[in-house]
Amino acid sequence: MNDASPYEPVDADVEERIRKSYERQALMRHLGARLELVAQGRVHVVLPGGEHLTGHHGHIHPGATSAVADTAGEFAALTLVGPRDDVVGFEYKINFTAPAEGDHLEAIGTVIRAGRTLSVSRLEVFGVDGSRRRLVATGQQTLLRVAVP
Amino acid sequence: MNDASPYEPVDADVEERIRKSYERQALMRHLGARLELVAQGRVHVVLPGGEHLTGHHGHIHPGATSAVADTAGEFAALTLVGPRDDVVGFEYKINFTAPAEGDHLEAIGTVIRAGRTLSVSRLEVFGVDGSRRRLVATGQQTLLRVAVP
Amino acid sequence: MNDASPYEPVDADVEERIRKSYERQALMRHLGARLELVAQGRVHVVLPGGEHLTGHHGHIHPGATSAVADTAGEFAALTLVGPRDDVVGFEYKINFTAPAEGDHLEAIGTVIRAGRTLSVSRLEVFGVDGSRRRLVATGQQTLLRVAVP
Amino acid sequence: MNDASPYEPVDADVEERIRKSYERQALMRHLGARLELVAQGRVHVVLPGGEHLTGHHGHIHPGATSAVADTAGEFAALTLVGPRDDVVGFEYKINFTAPAEGDHLEAIGTVIRAGRTLSVSRLEVFGVDGSRRRLVATGQQTLLRVAVP
Numbered sequence: 001m002n003d004a005s006p007y008e009p010v011d012a013d014v015e016e017r018i019r020k021s022y023e024r025q026a027l028m029r030h031l032g033a034r035l036e037l038v039a040q041g042r043v044h045v046v047l048p049g050g051e052h053l054t055g056h057h058g059h060i061h062p063g064a065t066s067a068v069a070d071t072a073g074e075f076a077a078l079t080l081v082g083p084r085d086d087v088v089g090f091e092y093k094i095n096f097t098a099p100a101e102g103d104h105l106e107a108i109g110t111v112i113r114a115g116r117t118l119s120v121s122r123l124e125v126f127g128v129d130g131s132r133r134r135l136v137a138t139g140q141q142t143l144l145r146v147a148v149p
Numbered sequence: 150m151n152d153a154s155p156y157e158p159v160d161a162d163v164e165e166r167i168r169k170s171y172e173r174q175a176l177m178r179h180l181g182a183r184l185e186l187v188a189q190g191r192v193h194v195v196l197p198g199g200e201h202l203t204g205h206h207g208h209i210h211p212g213a214t215s216a217v218a219d220t221a222g223e224f225a226a227l228t229l230v231g232p233r234d235d236v237v238g239f240e241y242k243i244n245f246t247a248p249a250e251g252d253h254l255e256a257i258g259t260v261i262r263a264g265r266t267l268s269v270s271r272l273e274v275f276g277v278d279g280s281r282r283r284l285v286a287t288g289q290q291t292l293l294r295v296a297v298p
Numbered sequence: 299m300n301d302a303s304p305y306e307p308v309d310a311d312v313e314e315r316i317r318k319s320y321e322r323q324a325l326m327r328h329l330g331a332r333l334e335l336v337a338q339g340r341v342h343v344v345l346p347g348g349e350h351l352t353g354h355h356g357h358i359h360p361g362a363t364s365a366v367a368d369t370a371g372e373f374a375a376l377t378l379v380g381p382r383d384d385v386v387g388f389e390y391k392i393n394f395t396a397p398a399e400g401d402h403l404e405a406i407g408t409v410i411r412a413g414r415t416l417s418v419s420r421l422e423v424f425g426v427d428g429s430r431r432r433l434v435a436t437g438q439q440t441l442l443r444v445a446v447p
Numbered sequence: 448m449n450d451a452s453p454y455e456p457v458d459a460d461v462e463e464r465i466r467k468s469y470e471r472q473a474l475m476r477h478l479g480a481r482l483e484l485v486a487q488g489r490v491h492v493v494l495p496g497g498e499h500l501t502g503h504h505g506h507i508h509p510g511a512t513s514a515v516a517d518t519a520g521e522f523a524a525l526t527l528v529g530p531r532d533d534v535v536g537f538e539y540k541i542n543f544t545a546p547a548e549g550d551h552l553e554a555i556g557t558v559i560r561a562g563r564t565l566s567v568s569r570l571e572v573f574g575v576d577g578s579r580r581r582l583v584a585t586g587q588q589t590l591l592r593v594a595v596p
Contacts, residue, residue, distance in 0.1 A: 139587065324500065
């Protein structure tokens with residue numbers, strides 16, 4: 001359940017479906033975040049640092065950190081449902097454990113409980129600078145499975 | 150403690166200090182969010198809707214909603230400390246109670262407990278469309294008072 | 299939405315159903331907590347202080363405070379569903395804002411969003427001593443509506 | 448960071464100090480919970496099931512589950528501070544992921560970020576029945592280091 005946990009690949013059609021959903025998120029494009037890894041119950045979103053992301057303390061704004069964490073958790077849960085289902089992350093809690101800085105942030109969503117109705121994802125965000133890697137945020141998200149309209 | 154609660158104005162120098170801090174947040178500018186009301190222990194941030202803010206469900210992305218909620222809560226707490234102190238919101242929990250849509254979002258941060266070390270802000274976000282006003286997110290944030298470096 | 303908010307009474311059969319459910323909670327009896335007010339979307343649970351409730355800091359243990367807060371929030375949501383439905387509080391977040399002490403604690407659960415599937419309750423706990431009344435905990439809970447088995 | 452993570456023993460004097468603090472918690476005694484493992488940044492609390500612990504759904508009440516989770520997280524953080532310091536868990540978030548049942552609950556607190564002022568513990572509770580072991584709750588707690596009065 002941490003960033004060194006092993007994870008299973010998804011089928012090509014699942015990955016394609018996930019990536020298409022991701023592309024529909026204008027906010028991720030606007031922030032400059034890209035979907036990196038798509039695995040079974042696990043997704044990585046990478047957010048390169050940039051002047052447009054800072055808060056008044058000079059680091060990456062907690063709002064940007066939250067946005068990629070929330071997205072990683074929701075897409076991780078999306079890998080575990082079929083093409084006729086969707087998942088909606090309707091609440092989360094997040095702790096900021098260090099200033100968000102580095103060449104880029106890596107947000108990792110990992111499903112820790114996949115239920116028929118409700119699922120729970122763990123959210124972790126690392127600030128990465130070369131070989132330096134530091135936990136900058138950690139959280140927990142609850143998601144509801146819904147039928148695709 | 151809801152959006153109809155009365156609130157007290159702040160002194161002009163406090164408002165100026167708060168607005169200067171707000172201006173240093175590049176992310177808020179990048180999203181298009183503006184600081185509207187600055188009162189004692191209460192701040193409103195307005196985020197006009199826009200194509201750049203959407204998630205894959207077509208509404209405003211929870212990450213954008215979170216970003217303005219988190220900011221409103223932190224700046225609300227900032228109105229209650231002196232010029233030599235700063236506050237850092239280090240964790241929050243948020244529920245998304247309706248799809249975030251409307252002409253604009255109004256994020257309201259209200260300090261419900263102001264402590265010497267720790268404070269708690271309530272976070273509420275409304276989707277506003279003309280006279281229609283709907284709660285789209287509600288949360289709770291904890292903040293740490295620190296000395297200005 | 300605070301302890302001074304007005305609230306509507308429930309029908310006698312609803313109150314009876316709610317009180318019967320409450321009686322089935324052995325833990326509440328074991329702690330000494332009683333169901334006081336049952337209103338539309340709002341429930342008060344009172345926990346008299348006692349030696350059996352203390353934590354290692356000498357105040358009422360946060361676990362006891364949480365237990366009555368969680369119960370008040372769940373039963374508040376229960377007042378808003380029909381006799382064939384049940385609600386399950388499946389997550390909450392709580393802040394302890396002051397040492398839990400006093401003659402008794404009063405836990406107030408208030409539904410702030412009643413949905414078809416998911417509801418959200420606000421949780422507030424006051425430490426009461428004669429006319430002195432202090433917020434000792436505040437939180438937010440999410441609940442799932444389920445069919446009675 | 449899960450229940451199979453390796454962990455380091457603590458010195459005998461640390462363990463004694465931790466166990467003495469634990470003994471001062473009347474609520475844990477009243478519920479029947481005992482402190483099992485005390486390791487570096489990690490504590491296990493065991494709560495045997497019993498009729499006095501049930502909620503109205505017939506399982507162990509979420510309030511009892513929360514009480515042992517909160518305690519495990521706080522005592523885990525206590526293992527990492529010196530004898531002149533204390534820690535206070537001032538907020539947490541918890542998800543109930545399965546009905547709390549079994550011969551006993553095992554609550555595991557693990558410090559995932561130990562700071563000078565603020566720390567974060569992961570909370571996990573398992574329902575255990577013979578060789579069957581199931582995650583019934585998972586959460587995250589923030590703690591403040593304070594000087595022993």
